Amino acid sequence: MSPGRVGHIGSKGTSTNGQHDQDNRGHLQGSAEHPGVNGTVVRGSNPFNNRLLCLAGEIKEAVRFWREQCLCANWMEPKVYEMGRIGELRDLALTGDGSTIEEKARGLRIWCEQARLVTDQMEPFLDQWLIKLSSMDRAKEDQGHGHVPGYGSNHAEPVSSRDSSLGSLRRLTDALIIEGILVLLTAKDLCSLALTSRFLHVFSRNDVVWRRLFLAERHRGSARLVFRGTWLLTYLFPSPEHDVACKGHPLVTHPVNIQGVFSEYLQHQWLRSNMSFNHFYPPPSLPPSLPPTLGMGGSQVYDLSIPLEDYQSMDPDTFYRRYAYPGRPVMIQNSGVESWPAWQDWTLDALLAKVRLVQIVLL
Secondary structure (H helix, E strand, O other), X not given: OOOOOOOOEOXXXXXXXXXXXXXXXXXXXXXXXXXXXXXXXXXXXXXXOHHHHHHHHHHHXXXXXXXXHHHHHHHHHHHHHHHHHHHHXXXXXXXXXXXXXXXXXXXXXXXXXXXXXXXXXXXHHHHHHHHHHHHHHOOOOEOOEOOOOOOXXXXXXXXXXXXXXXXXXXXXXXHHHHHHHHHHOOHHHHHHHOOOOHHHHHHHOOHHHHHHHHHHHOOOOOOOEEXXXXXXXXXXXXXXXXXXHHHOOHHHHOOOOOOOOOOHHHHHHHHHHHOOOOOOOOOOOOOOOOOOEEOHHHOEEOOOEEOEEEOOOOOHHHHHHHHHOOOOOOEEEOOOHHHOHHHHHOOHHHHHHHOOOOOOOOO
Protein backbone atom coordinates (compact mmCIF):
# COMPACT_ATOMS: atom_id res chain seq x y z
CA MET A 1 0.00 0.00 0.00
CA SER A 2 1.52 3.29 -1.04
CA PRO A 3 1.68 5.95 1.70
CA GLY A 4 -0.45 9.05 1.63
CA ARG A 5 -3.47 7.46 -0.10
CA VAL A 6 -6.61 7.48 1.97
CA GLY A 7 -10.09 6.23 1.04
CA HIS A 8 -12.71 3.56 1.71
CA ILE A 9 -11.63 -0.10 1.81
CA GLY A 10 -14.01 -2.72 0.43
CA SER A 11 -14.39 -6.30 1.64
CA LYS A 12 -12.23 -9.30 0.70
CA GLY A 13 -9.19 -7.19 0.13
CA THR A 14 -10.70 -5.29 -2.80
CA SER A 15 -10.83 -1.52 -2.83
CA THR A 16 -14.01 0.30 -3.75
CA ASN A 17 -12.44 1.54 -6.98
CA GLY A 18 -12.13 -2.04 -8.24
CA GLN A 19 -8.36 -2.37 -7.78
CA HIS A 20 -6.76 -5.18 -5.80
CA ASP A 21 -3.52 -5.08 -3.85
CA GLN A 22 -1.11 -7.99 -3.68
CA ASP A 23 -0.94 -7.98 0.12
CA ASN A 24 -4.75 -8.42 0.34
CA ARG A 25 -5.36 -4.72 1.07
CA GLY A 26 -7.08 -2.22 -1.16
CA HIS A 27 -5.57 1.10 -2.21
CA LEU A 28 -6.60 4.00 0.01
CA GLN A 29 -7.66 6.94 -2.14
CA GLY A 30 -9.90 9.94 -1.81
CA SER A 31 -13.39 10.43 -3.16
CA ALA A 32 -14.69 13.06 -5.54
CA GLU A 33 -15.87 15.28 -2.70
CA HIS A 34 -12.81 14.72 -0.51
CA PRO A 35 -9.40 14.35 -2.21
CA GLY A 36 -6.83 12.06 -0.69
CA VAL A 37 -3.75 13.15 1.22
CA ASN A 38 -1.61 13.22 -1.92
CA GLY A 39 -4.32 14.92 -3.95
CA THR A 40 -5.60 11.78 -5.72
CA VAL A 41 -9.32 11.74 -6.44
CA VAL A 42 -11.57 8.79 -7.22
CA ARG A 43 -14.74 9.60 -9.16
CA GLY A 44 -17.82 8.15 -7.54
CA SER A 45 -19.67 8.15 -4.25
CA ASN A 46 -16.95 6.53 -2.13
CA PRO A 47 -16.97 8.02 1.39
CA PHE A 48 -13.76 9.64 2.52
CA ASN A 49 -12.26 8.00 5.58
CA ASN A 50 -11.78 11.04 7.82
CA ARG A 51 -11.17 8.84 10.84
CA LEU A 52 -8.28 7.07 9.15
CA LEU A 53 -6.81 10.39 8.03
CA CYS A 54 -7.04 11.71 11.60
CA LEU A 55 -5.35 8.57 12.91
CA ALA A 56 -2.62 8.90 10.30
CA GLY A 57 -2.03 12.49 11.36
CA GLU A 58 -1.77 11.51 15.01
CA ILE A 59 0.68 8.71 14.20
CA LYS A 60 2.76 11.07 12.06
CA GLU A 61 2.82 13.62 14.89
CA ALA A 62 3.81 10.96 17.43
CA VAL A 63 6.61 9.70 15.17
CA ARG A 64 7.84 13.26 14.65
CA PHE A 65 7.81 13.93 18.38
CA TRP A 66 9.71 10.80 19.37
CA ARG A 67 12.16 11.18 16.48
CA GLU A 68 12.88 14.63 17.87
CA GLN A 69 13.43 13.11 21.33
CA CYS A 70 15.77 10.46 19.89
CA LEU A 71 17.82 13.14 18.15
CA CYS A 72 17.97 15.07 21.40
CA ALA A 73 19.06 11.93 23.27
CA ASN A 74 21.75 11.19 20.67
CA TRP A 75 23.03 14.74 21.02
CA MET A 76 22.99 14.50 24.81
CA GLU A 77 24.88 11.19 25.04
CA PRO A 78 28.38 12.56 24.25
CA LYS A 79 27.70 15.54 26.53
CA VAL A 80 26.89 13.22 29.42
CA TYR A 81 30.03 11.20 28.67
CA GLU A 82 32.05 14.43 28.62
CA MET A 83 30.62 15.45 31.98
CA GLY A 84 31.68 12.09 33.43
CA ARG A 85 35.18 12.50 32.02
CA ILE A 86 35.45 16.00 33.49
CA GLY A 87 34.34 14.65 36.86
CA GLU A 88 37.01 11.94 36.79
CA LEU A 89 39.73 14.44 35.86
CA ARG A 90 38.55 16.79 38.60
CA ASP A 91 38.75 14.02 41.21
CA LEU A 92 42.18 13.06 39.90
CA ALA A 93 43.36 16.66 40.23
CA LEU A 94 42.18 16.77 43.85
CA THR A 95 43.68 13.43 44.88
CA GLY A 96 46.86 13.58 42.79
CA ASP A 97 50.12 13.08 44.66
CA GLY A 98 52.97 15.54 44.38
CA SER A 99 50.73 18.54 43.66
CA THR A 100 50.63 21.64 45.78
CA ILE A 101 47.48 23.24 47.09
CA GLU A 102 47.75 26.02 44.50
CA GLU A 103 48.05 23.51 41.64
CA LYS A 104 45.06 21.53 42.89
CA ALA A 105 42.98 24.70 43.21
CA ARG A 106 44.01 25.82 39.71
CA GLY A 107 43.09 22.42 38.23
CA LEU A 108 39.78 22.42 40.07
CA ARG A 109 38.89 25.83 38.66
CA ILE A 110 39.72 24.68 35.13
CA TRP A 111 37.58 21.54 35.30
CA CYS A 112 34.71 23.37 36.97
CA GLU A 113 34.76 25.97 34.19
CA GLN A 114 34.66 23.24 31.54
CA ALA A 115 31.79 21.54 33.36
CA ARG A 116 29.91 24.84 33.43
CA LEU A 117 30.34 25.28 29.66
CA VAL A 118 28.98 21.80 28.97
CA THR A 119 26.10 22.38 31.39
CA ASP A 120 25.17 25.63 29.63
CA GLN A 121 24.92 23.68 26.36
CA MET A 122 22.76 20.93 27.89
CA GLU A 123 20.38 23.09 29.93
CA PRO A 124 18.17 24.41 27.07
CA PHE A 125 17.62 20.89 25.72
CA LEU A 126 16.79 19.59 29.19
CA ASP A 127 14.26 22.39 29.77
CA GLN A 128 12.51 21.76 26.44
CA TRP A 129 12.53 18.03 27.04
CA LEU A 130 11.01 18.44 30.50
CA ILE A 131 8.27 20.75 29.24
CA LYS A 132 7.26 18.44 26.38
CA LEU A 133 7.26 15.28 28.46
CA SER A 134 5.43 16.89 31.38
CA SER A 135 2.78 18.36 29.08
CA MET A 136 2.05 14.87 27.70
CA ASP A 137 1.52 13.38 31.16
CA ARG A 138 -0.82 16.05 32.48
CA ALA A 139 -4.53 16.43 31.96
CA LYS A 140 -6.00 18.37 29.06
CA GLU A 141 -7.72 20.97 31.21
CA ASP A 142 -6.46 23.68 33.50
CA GLN A 143 -8.53 26.28 35.35
CA GLY A 144 -11.35 26.14 32.80
CA HIS A 145 -9.04 26.43 29.78
CA GLY A 146 -9.31 23.48 27.42
CA HIS A 147 -5.61 23.03 26.80
CA VAL A 148 -2.59 21.55 28.50
CA PRO A 149 -1.96 22.97 32.02
CA GLY A 150 0.16 26.06 31.88
CA TYR A 151 -0.70 26.58 28.20
CA GLY A 152 1.69 23.89 27.07
CA SER A 153 2.43 22.62 23.60
CA ASN A 154 -0.52 21.79 21.36
CA HIS A 155 1.08 20.28 18.26
CA ALA A 156 -2.20 20.21 16.37
CA GLU A 157 -2.12 24.00 16.18
CA PRO A 158 0.29 25.65 13.70
CA VAL A 159 3.01 27.84 15.13
CA SER A 160 1.80 30.78 13.01
CA SER A 161 -1.36 31.03 15.15
CA ARG A 162 0.59 33.21 17.60
CA ASP A 163 1.61 35.60 14.81
CA SER A 164 -1.94 35.93 13.48
CA SER A 165 -3.33 36.31 17.00
CA LEU A 166 -0.89 38.97 18.21
CA GLY A 167 -0.46 40.96 15.00
CA SER A 168 2.24 43.61 15.34
CA LEU A 169 2.96 42.45 18.90
CA ARG A 170 4.25 39.11 17.62
CA ARG A 171 7.81 40.46 17.55
CA LEU A 172 7.75 40.89 21.34
CA THR A 173 8.22 38.06 23.79
CA ASP A 174 5.32 36.85 25.91
CA ALA A 175 7.04 38.04 29.08
CA LEU A 176 7.55 41.54 27.64
CA ILE A 177 3.92 41.79 26.52
CA ILE A 178 2.56 40.76 29.92
CA GLU A 179 5.09 42.30 32.31
CA GLY A 180 5.98 45.37 30.25
CA ILE A 181 2.75 46.42 28.52
CA LEU A 182 -0.34 44.81 30.03
CA VAL A 183 0.62 45.78 33.58
CA LEU A 184 0.19 49.42 32.54
CA LEU A 185 -3.44 48.98 31.43
CA THR A 186 -6.57 49.52 33.47
CA ALA A 187 -9.11 46.82 34.24
CA LYS A 188 -11.45 48.14 31.55
CA ASP A 189 -8.67 48.12 28.95
CA LEU A 190 -7.75 44.54 29.86
CA CYS A 191 -11.35 43.40 29.46
CA SER A 192 -11.52 45.05 26.03
CA LEU A 193 -8.19 43.54 25.02
CA ALA A 194 -9.41 40.05 25.99
CA LEU A 195 -12.02 40.25 23.21
CA THR A 196 -9.52 40.67 20.38
CA SER A 197 -7.82 37.25 20.02
CA ARG A 198 -7.06 33.98 21.76
CA PHE A 199 -3.52 34.81 22.86
CA LEU A 200 -4.42 38.27 24.09
CA HIS A 201 -7.38 36.80 25.95
CA VAL A 202 -5.06 34.45 27.85
CA PHE A 203 -2.45 37.17 28.38
CA SER A 204 -5.02 39.64 29.73
CA ARG A 205 -6.19 37.02 32.27
CA ASN A 206 -2.69 36.51 33.66
CA ASP A 207 -2.31 36.61 37.44
CA VAL A 208 0.70 38.94 37.27
CA VAL A 209 -1.43 41.66 35.69
CA TRP A 210 -4.44 41.35 37.99
CA ARG A 211 -2.33 41.00 41.12
CA ARG A 212 -0.79 44.40 40.39
CA LEU A 213 -4.22 45.91 39.83
CA PHE A 214 -5.58 44.42 43.03
CA LEU A 215 -2.68 45.60 45.19
CA ALA A 216 -2.75 49.07 43.61
CA GLU A 217 -6.50 49.68 43.88
CA ARG A 218 -7.52 47.74 46.98
CA HIS A 219 -9.03 49.64 49.89
CA ARG A 220 -6.39 49.65 52.64
CA GLY A 221 -9.02 49.94 55.36
CA SER A 222 -10.59 46.61 54.47
CA ALA A 223 -9.95 44.15 57.29
CA ARG A 224 -10.87 40.89 55.54
CA LEU A 225 -9.96 39.78 52.05
CA VAL A 226 -10.82 36.51 50.31
CA PHE A 227 -8.52 34.97 47.72
CA ARG A 228 -10.70 33.35 45.03
CA GLY A 229 -8.08 31.13 43.40
CA THR A 230 -7.08 33.69 40.76
CA TRP A 231 -6.26 37.36 41.14
CA LEU A 232 -8.88 38.29 38.55
CA LEU A 233 -11.66 36.80 40.68
CA THR A 234 -10.07 38.26 43.80
CA TYR A 235 -10.08 41.70 42.15
CA LEU A 236 -13.77 41.37 41.25
CA PHE A 237 -14.91 39.81 44.54
CA PRO A 238 -12.42 40.80 47.25
CA SER A 239 -14.52 40.52 50.42
CA PRO A 240 -16.66 37.80 52.05
CA GLU A 241 -19.79 39.82 51.17
CA HIS A 242 -19.23 38.85 47.51
CA ASP A 243 -19.39 35.07 48.07
CA VAL A 244 -22.83 34.63 46.50
CA ALA A 245 -22.04 36.88 43.52
CA CYS A 246 -18.75 35.06 42.91
CA LYS A 247 -20.35 31.59 42.88
CA GLY A 248 -22.92 32.67 40.29
CA HIS A 249 -20.59 34.68 38.05
CA PRO A 250 -20.06 33.34 34.47
CA LEU A 251 -16.29 33.29 35.00
CA VAL A 252 -16.91 30.59 37.63
CA THR A 253 -19.96 28.77 36.27
CA HIS A 254 -19.08 28.92 32.55
CA PRO A 255 -15.33 29.56 32.10
CA VAL A 256 -14.15 30.33 28.59
CA ASN A 257 -12.58 27.37 26.80
CA ILE A 258 -9.42 28.45 24.97
CA GLN A 259 -7.70 26.01 22.59
CA GLY A 260 -4.40 26.13 20.75
CA VAL A 261 -2.42 28.53 22.96
CA PHE A 262 1.24 27.66 23.43
CA SER A 263 3.59 29.78 25.53
CA GLU A 264 6.77 28.63 27.23
CA TYR A 265 6.57 31.68 29.50
CA LEU A 266 3.10 30.72 30.75
CA GLN A 267 4.13 27.07 30.97
CA HIS A 268 7.08 27.92 33.22
CA GLN A 269 4.84 30.23 35.23
CA TRP A 270 2.32 27.43 35.74
CA LEU A 271 5.03 24.94 36.72
CA ARG A 272 6.50 27.33 39.29
CA SER A 273 3.12 28.07 40.87
CA ASN A 274 1.99 24.41 40.97
CA MET A 275 5.22 22.69 41.99
CA SER A 276 4.98 20.64 45.18
CA PHE A 277 7.76 21.06 47.72
CA ASN A 278 6.69 18.16 49.92
CA HIS A 279 9.67 16.05 48.83
CA PHE A 280 12.19 18.80 49.69
CA TYR A 281 11.58 18.87 53.45
CA PRO A 282 9.36 16.90 55.85
CA PRO A 283 6.15 18.58 57.01
CA PRO A 284 6.40 20.04 60.53
CA SER A 285 4.79 18.10 63.34
CA LEU A 286 2.60 20.99 64.43
CA PRO A 287 -1.16 21.01 64.93
CA PRO A 288 -3.19 23.01 62.40
CA SER A 289 -3.60 26.59 63.49
CA LEU A 290 -7.13 27.02 62.16
CA PRO A 291 -9.08 23.75 62.02
CA PRO A 292 -11.99 23.49 59.58
CA THR A 293 -15.48 24.22 60.82
CA LEU A 294 -18.54 22.08 60.21
CA GLY A 295 -20.97 23.40 57.64
CA MET A 296 -24.37 22.20 56.52
CA GLY A 297 -24.66 18.43 56.40
CA GLY A 298 -21.56 17.95 58.54
CA SER A 299 -19.17 18.92 55.70
CA GLN A 300 -15.87 20.60 56.53
CA VAL A 301 -15.64 24.28 55.59
CA TYR A 302 -12.28 26.06 55.48
CA ASP A 303 -11.87 29.78 55.96
CA LEU A 304 -10.35 31.19 52.75
CA SER A 305 -10.13 34.81 53.91
CA ILE A 306 -6.73 36.48 54.38
CA PRO A 307 -6.31 37.50 58.05
CA LEU A 308 -4.92 40.88 59.09
CA GLU A 309 -2.40 40.76 61.95
CA ASP A 310 -0.77 43.52 63.98
CA TYR A 311 3.02 43.59 63.77
CA GLN A 312 3.49 44.79 67.35
CA SER A 313 1.48 41.93 68.88
CA MET A 314 2.92 39.05 66.83
CA ASP A 315 6.08 37.18 67.82
CA PRO A 316 8.13 34.96 65.45
CA ASP A 317 6.89 31.73 67.03
CA THR A 318 3.26 32.68 66.44
CA PHE A 319 3.99 33.73 62.87
CA TYR A 320 5.72 30.44 61.98
CA ARG A 321 3.10 28.31 63.72
CA ARG A 322 0.07 30.04 62.20
CA TYR A 323 1.25 31.06 58.76
CA ALA A 324 4.79 30.03 57.74
CA TYR A 325 4.53 26.28 58.36
CA PRO A 326 0.92 25.83 57.11
CA GLY A 327 1.72 28.06 54.11
CA ARG A 328 -1.22 30.43 54.69
CA PRO A 329 -1.16 34.03 53.41
CA VAL A 330 -1.32 36.86 55.93
CA MET A 331 -1.40 40.66 55.83
CA ILE A 332 0.61 42.51 58.51
CA GLN A 333 -0.14 46.09 59.51
CA ASN A 334 1.62 48.66 61.73
CA SER A 335 5.02 47.30 60.76
CA GLY A 336 6.47 50.75 60.23
CA VAL A 337 7.31 50.31 56.55
CA GLU A 338 5.34 53.46 55.75
CA SER A 339 8.04 55.47 57.52
CA TRP A 340 10.86 54.02 55.45
CA PRO A 341 12.35 56.45 52.91
CA ALA A 342 11.95 53.84 50.20
CA TRP A 343 8.17 53.90 50.71
CA GLN A 344 8.08 57.36 49.12
CA ASP A 345 11.26 57.37 47.06
CA TRP A 346 10.96 54.04 45.23
CA THR A 347 8.90 55.15 42.27
CA LEU A 348 9.50 54.18 38.65
CA ASP A 349 10.68 57.70 37.77
CA ALA A 350 13.08 57.85 40.73
CA LEU A 351 14.55 54.42 40.00
CA LEU A 352 14.89 55.28 36.31
CA ALA A 353 16.82 58.45 37.17
CA LYS A 354 19.25 56.55 39.42
CA VAL A 355 19.81 53.40 37.35
CA ARG A 356 18.98 54.49 33.84
CA LEU A 357 21.41 52.05 32.19
CA VAL A 358 20.52 49.03 34.35
CA GLN A 359 17.82 46.61 33.24
CA ILE A 360 15.15 46.18 35.95
CA VAL A 361 12.66 43.31 36.01
CA LEU A 362 9.46 44.18 37.88
CA LEU A 363 7.83 41.10 39.42
